Structure formats: C-alpha cells, structure tokens
Amino acid sequence: MLSDGSISQAVYNAQTRLTAISSHLRISKPKVVVCRDLGPDVMPLLTKRDDIEVVLWTEDRVSDRQWLLENVKGAVGIVIVFSELVNAELLDAAGPNLKVVSTMSVGYEHIHVSELAKRNIRLGYTPDVLTDAVADISVMLALMAGRNANETMGIVREGLWPKFIWAPFSLCGPQLSTSGISPSRTVGFLGFGRISQATLARLIPFGVTDCIYSSNPNSSASSKKKRNEKLLEQHPQLKSVRAVDVDTLAQESDVLFVLVPGGPSTRHLINEEFLRKMKKHSVLVNAGRGTVVDSDALAKALREKWIWGAGIDVVEGEPDVGKDHPLVKEPRCNILPHIGSASFETRLAMATLAVDNCLAGIVGQDMPAELDVKAL
C-alpha cells in the first residue's frame, strides 16, 4: 500500500548521516526501540536499514514495562504509542544516548514533557494526518445521534423489527440537512482547529447555514475576524461564521462538536449547566477528548431529554467503560471505542510519520512533526 515515493526525504537523509556517524565513531549501530509492531508496510522502513539496530516488542499488547526498561538502555530513539508512559524512570533507564521519543499519536498525555525538556530529548508526534479520519467520524456521529442509530439498530439486532408498530412519526429524529420547512441549521464547535474546520467543510452540502465556535481565548479579535471572513469566502453557502462565548454555543447549536484537546483546562467544559442550555432537538458529538464532557451530566441530559442525542468516540476514564457505565445505558448515546483515527490510510500515515520523526530526530535533523518540549 505504501509506495517508496511516500517515504520522506528525511529517511534517506538520516540514512546517510547515520552511516557517517557509525563509521566515524566506530561504535555498534545506534539502537531504536519500537514498542509495537507497525505492520508490514511500515516496519521495513526501520528493519531493512543496515545502519540501525531495531529492538521490537513483537506481542500484540502493551509492551511489558520491565522489558522496556531493560531494552531502552543505550537507545538513541524510541517509537511508542499512547500506552507507553514516558517519565523520568524510563528516560533514566535509557541514559544519555537518547535523542528522540516518537509517539504514534496526536495526544501526549502519556509523556512527561518537562522530563524530556530537562534532558534535551526531542519529541515527535503525529498531528494533521488524522484530520480527515476524525472529521469523517464526527459527521458519522452527528448523523447517528440525530437519526437514532443506536436505538434503531437495536430494534433489528434484538429481533423486534417483525413486531414493530409503524406510525407516521415513529423512530423519527431531527434532520441534519435543512429542508423547506426547516431552512436553517447552526453547527457549533467547541475548539476550532483543523478537525473542526474539516468537519464544517463536510457539512456544507447538508445545507448548514450558520457556524459558531468557541476557541482559544488567547487569539485576538482581529485574527478571528480574518478567519471568519476566510471561511465565508471558502463556503459561500454559509450565512454566518462567528466566534461566540460558551453560553451562546450551548443555546444556538443544532449540532455541537466537541473537538478540543484534553487536560485540566478543558475538563468538564460540557457539564450540567452547559447541557441544560442546549436545544431540545440538538445533538452533541465528542470526538475530541473524553475528559471534556462530564459523563454523568450527559447521561442525565439524555435521560431527562434536555437534548435529543449524543455521538461520542471518547469517554472520560476510557477504556474502563463497562456495561454499567451511565452512558452505555442510554439508548440515545451512540458510543464508539475511540476509533476516530482508525482507518487503514490514517494509521498507516501515522505509523510512517512516527518512524520518519524518529529517524530524523536521532540524527538531529528537522523532524516532519515535532513538539517543542521546551515551549510546552
């Protein structure tokens, strides 16, 4: 699936550089520890090189911590996923050779960034490449929440269709597309980065008329104005694009997309107070981070019909979300087990980027996607 052409220039540059280092220092090959098998399309980018030694955790489960602590000794690079905790313990075990940690994820909650900064270790991550996959899931969840996918699929799955009594308005939900008798739709975004804007673009042909968002409070009024104007130019079908406060976002959104990063500053931004202000026929989509939404408040909102439905790809405390979780019990809650980026194309791009970041980082070159750990 991956053509040679898509292997970045960085890989080739890195190869040359590494060979030079090895022969100059007359040392054993630099070691890269890879904590998950990245599959037959990506692993050869590492294993077919003769200038590095690859140590791979081959099992299809989270790498054993003891294994990792032992094998990381002397490594120049580590390729990880979100399940590997990168803390002082791990970095101390690695020792002074370590130049780069490369995570196959856009989030970095599992990484103690300040410990990397202290040691001058660089951090690679995989943003942007998952924008389209998550925007696709966001649109899917918006449609599913409005049109009662979980509830109606349940009728079929549980064998109730043969006995179902049809009525002119049975199983109805609010329509995402505008229509003659309902000619306007306002979509709201909590967080208005790349994924939100890619989601908005996908919703234009559904007849969405107005876009409101609440984003980084630090960005200036003039930069927001410029952005709004650009979006109106891009999507002439839109009547308005506005940066609004959180209250307005709650009150005016027909569909609200939660697409902000996690962390303490966004924790439970969607709480009971917010949900009580929403429209009765509105739906909530969370494809960002579980911590942003108070699960108990959302379950209550669905149970007491403050809002119509929800579509969520992330849940606070995941994956410890069992049958008894209050949201799992709500039929109007459509829940996916965090598959936002889970398309072959996107995971392949993420794995490739993680490898490219690692290879560039260990030779001190520009990484295709680096997080500035000193600025964080």
Add this chain to the structure above:
Amino acid sequence: MLSDGSISQAVYNAQTRLTAISSHLRISKPKVVVCRDLGPDVMPLLTKRDDIEVVLWTEDRVSDRQWLLENVKGAVGIVIVFSELVNAELLDAAGPNLKVVSTMSVGYEHIHVSELAKRNIRLGYTPDVLTDAVADISVMLALMAGRNANETMGIVREGLWPKFIWAPFSLCGPQLSTSGISPSRTVGFLGFGRISQATLARLIPFGVTDCIYSSNPNSSASSKKKRNEKLLEQHPQLKSVRAVDVDTLAQESDVLFVLVPGGPSTRHLINEEFLRKMKKHSVLVNAGRGTVVDSDALAKALREKWIWGAGIDVVEGEPDVGKDHPLVKEPRCNILPHIGSASFETRLAMATLAVDNCLAGIVGQDMPAELDVKAL
C-alpha cells in the same frame, strides 16, 4: 412547526370548490377516510375544515381491514400509508364517489395501480420531499459500513472495551475521505435519480474524485452526456462522471449506493455474481428497496470477505427480519429498520403533501404530486 404559509394554495382552492359542490348537490359533506393519525401539525388541515367529513383510524397500528372496508363506503378520498392494500376489493367497497387515493409514501407497491386506472381514480404520492432525509441516511450508512460502526459499538455495548487490546491497526476500516496515500475515491450508484445525486453532492467534500452510475437503460447517450457535463460543472472537484454497465459498477466502486425503485425489474440486481466482482475494501449501501439485494448473497460476501462491509436501511421481506436472519448475524452488516425518511421534518412534509394531494384530487384540481396511473 408548520406555518400557515406552507399550506399549499391547492388546499384553499379545494375548500372553495368543495363548498360549491356541497351546496349545489345538497348532499351530506364529502367523506375523507384517513387511515393513520397524521399528528397535531397535519390533522387540522383536514379536521378544521367544515366542508368535509373526516373519518379517522385513531389507533397507532395498521388500520383494521374490516373497519376500512365499512368506512370507505361513499368516500371521495382516502389517505393511506404503505400498510393499506389498495385493491379491487377496497375500491369496490368505496364505490363510485371515490376520486382519489393519496399515499404518504414514495413507493406504491401496496397499490394496484391498474384498478385505479380502470375506475378513473387518481393517485397521489410523496416523492422529492424525502430526498434529503434519505441522502443523509445513505452517507451515514456509507461511513458506518467503512468504519465498522456495528462491530465497534458492540464492543462498548457488551462491556468489552475495558479488556480490548489496542494495536496500531485494530478496528481499522477503509476511509471514506481521500488522503495523501490514497488520493482517489470512486462512488458508484445503482440508480441515479434525485436521492443519488443528493448523496453525491454530500460526498464531494470527503474528496470523492470519480462518480459512476448505472441508471435507466432507456435514457439516451446524449441525455446522459448532458447530465454528466452538468454534474462536472456543479462539482468541479470531480475528475469524472460516467454512466457505466453493471460490471464496471461492481468492479470500480469504492462505495456502492443502491438507490433504485423496487419491483421485478430490479429484483436481485445485486447478487452473488455482482458481489464477487467488487473490491475487497468496498462497501455496499442499500437505502432503496430490499428486493434489489439478494440477502443470502450479501451475507456470504460479508462472511467470506469479498467486500468490506454493508450499510442497509431496507431488507427483502422486511419487517420479517428476525435475529436469525443471515444479515443480522453478520457483524459487518449495519442494519436500520427502514428509517430513511424518518426525520420529523420529512415525515411532516410527507404527511402535509399527502393531505394536499387528497384535497386537490377530490375537487379535480392539479395535485402537488400525482402519479399518472394510466401511464404506469
């Protein structure tokens, strides 16, 4: 929800005319039989008139046949849904006053059209108003089929998320949106009417590059050429729009939408032979009629992985689709219980149109949406 302004002119015209007929003939008010309660927004269009007598089946289930045969006697109009069989028996019971049958549906499989033609009875139906609702469901099903919605929601529902072992490519599916390493997408349509074209429009921002379709074999090459050119003009992002034969449709579609009417001429067009020709990562969406797809063949295709997944809103023999149905047993088959038009906005528009058709039909005026029973 329904403003006075949206009640069509036909209703007012009909009122005037009916009053004239009544006073001229000195008869009791013309009777309209309504086989389902059309809800508080639409029923007043009938019940608040003082020039007709409305006889309503008030229960929230299929109207009792005996009740219908008795009450239809002497009626000038009948408003039905798809569960009322309109045959010679019913029309004979109604007698010579009957001028119009108005169905709140786009399909008319439940109506013996030739019997209407024989008796000069007109037929109203509700096309067009459901285009957007069904296009929305079609996009939703395409996304769900690709991204394994049924399977992955099952993981959460069954309490398996806490124990789920993540891997870089677990739960992945083919991405609907194009991406850097996969820059083209061909969507195919079996049937290329309004709903197909509305579905295509919604897919443009996902990066769809090519559209192929197989439609009415009677339309000329020049009319198809004209249509293709018009679509390319409408959607400059598309590289190609082509009318193709059924083999090409099977072989080239990444997502195939089945959106043809039912009936003998389209029965099992999607069969084992067709499915075997499809791409391994392709998905099939059926939001048209269940009879078009051979259920056993589709179940086999999913079980043996000839195709990636399916999203279907209709199943042959519905609603008699129980737990043991071969498609219900396939985790890659996302099944909805025929809710394509089930949005409040659309059902309201359908019910209003059904009433408007009836009122116009009984006074011999132009109906907003009439099927020419003599031409069928």
